[in-house]
Amino acid sequence: MAYLQLQGIEKFFGDNRAIKGIDLSIQKGEFIVFVGPSGCGKSTLLRLIAGLEHIDGGTLTLDGKDITHAPSSKRDLAMVFQSYALYPHMSVYENMSFALKLAKVDATIIEDKVQNAARILNLTTYLQRTPKELSGGQRQRVAIGRAIVRSPKVFLFDEPLSNLDAALRGQTRVEIAKLHRDLGATTIYVTHDQVEAMTLADRVVVLRDGIIEQVGTPLELYDQPANQFVAQFIGTPQMNVVALAQLPAPLAQQAPAAAATGFIGLRPESVTVRASGSTPVSGQVDLVEALGAETLIYVRLSNGAQLVARQNERTPLRAGDAVSLDIDAALAHWFDSAGHVVTRKA
Amino acid sequence: MRASIYTPAYLVRTVAAWAVALLLFFPLGWLLLTAFKTELQAIAVPPELFFSPTLENFHEVQQRSDYLHYAWNSVVTSVASTLIGLAIAAPAAYAMAFHKGKRDKDILMWMLSTKMMPAVGALVPIYVLAQKSQLLDTQLALIIVFTLSNLPIMVWMLYASFKEIPNEILEAARMDGATLWQEAFKVLLPLGMGGLASTGLLCLVLSWNEAFWSLNLSAAKGGTLATLIASYSSPEGLFWAKLSAASLMAIAPIVVFGWFSQKQLVQGLTFGAVK
Numbered sequence: 001m002a003y004l005q006l007q008g009i010e011k012f013f014g015d016n017r018a019i020k021g022i023d024l025s026i027q028k029g030e031f032i033v034f035v036g037p038s039g040c041g042k043s044t045l046l047r048l049i050a051g052l053e054h055i056d057g058g059t060l061t062l063d064g065k066d067i068t069h070a071p072s073s074k075r076d077l078a079m080v081f082q083s084y085a086l087y088p089h090m091s092v093y094e095n096m097s098f099a100l101k102l103a104k105v106d107a108t109i110i111e112d113k114v115q116n117a118a119r120i121l122n123l124t125t126y127l128q129r130t131p132k133e134l135s136g137g138q139r140q141r142v143a144i145g146r147a148i149v150r151s152p153k154v155f156l157f158d159e160p161l162s163n164l165d166a167a168l169r170g171q172t173r174v175e176i177a178k179l180h181r182d183l184g185a186t187t188i189y190v191t192h193d194q195v196e197a198m199t200l201a202d203r204v205v206v207l208r209d210g211i212i213e214q215v216g217t218p219l220e221l222y223d224q225p226a227n228q229f230v231a232q233f234i235g236t237p238q239m240n241v242v243a244l245a246q247l248p249a250p251l252a253q254q255a256p257a258a259a260a261t262g263f264i265g266l267r268p269e270s271v272t273v274r275a276s277g278s279t280p281v282s283g284q285v286d287l288v289e290a291l292g293a294e295t296l297i298y299v300r301l302s303n304g305a306q307l308v309a310r311q312n313e314r315t316p317l318r319a320g321d322a323v324s325l326d327i328d329a330a331l332a333h334w335f336d337s338a339g340h341v342v343t344r345k346a
Numbered sequence: 347m348r349a350s351i352y353t354p355a356y357l358v359r360t361v362a363a364w365a366v367a368l369l370l371f372f373p374l375g376w377l378l379l380t381a382f383k384t385e386l387q388a389i390a391v392p393p394e395l396f397f398s399p400t401l402e403n404f405h406e407v408q409q410r411s412d413y414l415h416y417a418w419n420s421v422v423t424s425v426a427s428t429l430i431g432l433a434i435a436a437p438a439a440y441a442m443a444f445h446k447g448k449r450d451k452d453i454l455m456w457m458l459s460t461k462m463m464p465a466v467g468a469l470v471p472i473y474v475l476a477q478k479s480q481l482l483d484t485q486l487a488l489i490i491v492f493t494l495s496n497l498p499i500m501v502w503m504l505y506a507s508f509k510e511i512p513n514e515i516l517e518a519a520r521m522d523g524a525t526l527w528q529e530a531f532k533v534l535l536p537l538g539m540g541g542l543a544s545t546g547l548l549c550l551v552l553s554w555n556e557a558f559w560s561l562n563l564s565a566a567k568g569g570t571l572a573t574l575i576a577s578y579s580s581p582e583g584l585f586w587a588k589l590s591a592a593s594l595m596a597i598a599p600i601v602v603f604g605w606f607s608q609k610q611l612v613q614g615l616t617f618g619a620v621k
Contacts, residue, residue, distance in 0.1 A: 050517075051520075052520070052521075071520070072517070073520055073523045073525060078522075079521045081514045081517070081518060085512065085518040086515075086518075087515060087519070088537065089537060098519075098532075099522035099523050102523045146522070
C-alpha cells in the first residue's frame with residue numbers, strides 16, 4: 001500500500017464541487033508536484049491533505065493510518081506557506097523550535113535540531129533575529145527550517161517560491177531539490193510554474209477543474225501527454241495544436257483514423273523552418289524571438305494557423321519572410337475532436 | 347528667503363482649530379476653576395477668573411460622602427466588566443475572524459444594532475430583574491450591565507483587530523502541532539495584544555464614565571463616582587463648587603489614565619481604517 005493514499009477525495013465550497021473524487025498514491029520519499037492553472041484546485045487539495053480544510057468525501061491514509069478527519073496538529077505533516085507565515089513575535093530560533101517545544105521535546109535535542117537545520121539553511125547567524133529583520137529569501141529559509149526540524153512524515157509546500165524574485169527563485173529551487181535529495185523526505189509541492197514542476201518532481205500531477213488530468217514523470221508528461229490540455233500545459237513555448245483540416249493533405253493523411261476530425265500536436269522542436277517551396281507546408285514568418293541559446297520562429301500558414309518552431313541555430317529570417325515548414329509526422333501527437341490523445345497503430 | 351507659512355488660509359485654519367479646541371475644553375476648564383472656589387465665588391456674576399484657590403471643597407466632599415468608597419466601586423465595576431467582557435468578546439471575535447460563516451456580518455450588525463436602542467428602553471425590565479434577584483445597589487449588578495452593554499463594541503473592535511492577523515500564521519501553528527488553546531495563547535494572544543489592550547482601555551473608560559445605569563441601579567452602597575457626583579446636584583439645591591470638586595475627583599483618575607494610554611486608544615479606534 002502507498003505511503004500517502006488519497007481515495008475519492010471530495011471538497012465542496014457551498015454548491016461548488018471544487019475537488020472531484022481524487023485518487024492518488026504517493027510512495028515514501030517521493031517528490032510529488034501538483035501543477036495546474038489557477039483555480040484548478042491544487043492548493044485546495046494540499047490544504048485537504050494538511051487538514052486545514054475539511055474533507056467532504058473519500059479517505060486519506062498516511063502510513064497505514066486513516067487521517068481523513070484528524071486535526072492538522074495530529075497529522076505529523078509540515079507545511080511551508082506561500083506567505084511563509086512565520087510567527088512575527090518570535091525570533092528565528094523560536095520560530096524553528098516552536099513545534100518541538102509544543103511536542104515537549106528535550107531542550108538539548110531541540111537545540112541540536114535547530115542548530116543543524118540552521119547550518120543546512122545558512123541561518124546560523126540569524127537565529128536571534130525576528131522575521132521582520134530578514135530578507136524575503138531568508139524568511140523563506142526559516143519557513144523551510146521550521147518544517148525540517150520536525151522531521152515530519154510529509155513536507156507540504158504551497159507555492160513557496162512565488163514571492164521571490166526570479167534569480168532567488170532559481171537558486172532556492174536548486175536548494176529545495178538538494179534538500180530533498182539529502183533528507184529523502186516525502187514531499188508534496190504545489191506550483192503553477194511548470195519549470196519548478198519539471199525540475200523538482202519525481203512525478204507531476206496535472207490538475208484541472210478539481211480532477212487529475214494526468215500523473216507521470218516530467219518527461220512522460222512531455223513526451224506522452226494524455227490529452228490536449230496536458231500537452232499544451234507542459235512545455236514552453238506550448239505545443240502547437242492545429243486542426244487536421246488546416247494542414248495540407250499529405251500530412252493529414254498520416255493521421256490515425258480516430259483523429260481524422262481532430263487535431264495534430266507538434267512540439268516546437270519537431271517543426272523545422274526550411275527555404276520557401278521546399279515542403280508542401282508554406283507560410284510567412286510572423287515573429288522571431290532570438291533568446292540566445294535558442295531561437296523561436298512563429299510562422300503563419302496560408303490558411304491562418306500559427307505554428308512556432310524552435311531551433312538552436314540563429315536565423316537571418318525576419319517577419320514577413322516566406323518560408324516552408326518541415327514537419328516530422330513521426331513526432332506528432334494526435335488528438336480526437338474531444339482532445340484525448342489517439343495513439344497511432346503500428 | 348523662505349516663503350512665509352502665515353498665509354490667510356493657514357491663519358483661518360489655526361484660529362478655527364483653537365476655537366474648536368477651546369469650545370471643547372471650556373466645560374472642563376470651568377469645572378477646574380470652580381472646584382477651587384468657595385460656593386459664593388462659584389455663583390458670582392460676572393464669574394471671577396482670578397481668586398485665591400481653596401481646597402475646602404475637596405475636604406468637604408470626602409467628609410460628607412466618602413469619596414474613596416465610590417472610587418473603589420468605580421474601579422471594581424469598570425475593571426471587572428472589562429475583564430469579563432474581554433473574556434467573552436475575544437472568543438466571539440476569533441470565531442468570526444478566522445472561521446468565517448455565512449451570517450457573520452448579520453450577527454455583527456445585530457450586535458451593533460442593540461447599541462442603537464436607547465438604554466432607557468431596557469430600564470424597567472433590567473430594574474425589575476435586578477430587584478427580583480436582590481442585586482439592586484450592588485457592584486455585581488453594575489458589572490453585569492456594563493459588561494453586556496460594552497460587549498457589542500468589544501466584539502467589533504476585536505474582530506477588526508483580529509482580522510489583520512493573517513490566518514496562515516494560525517494555520518502554521520496548527521501544522522506545528524498546536525492545540526486550540528496553544529494556538530490562542532501562544533500565537534493569537536501575543537499578536538492580538540495591541541487590539542486587546544486598546545479594546546480593554548476603551549471599555550474601561552466607557553464603564554468608568556457610565557452614569558445612566560449607575561444612577562438607576564445603585565445608590566450609597568454599590569454606587570460609582572457617577573452616583574457621587576449626582577448626589578451633589580439635587581436634594582439640597584445646587585452646590586456648584588462642591589459638585590465641581592466631586593466631578594474633578596471623579597474624572598481625574600480616568601483622565602490621567604487616558605493620557606498615558608492615548609496611543610493605544612487611538613489605535614483601537616482606527617482598526618481597519620487604513621491598510
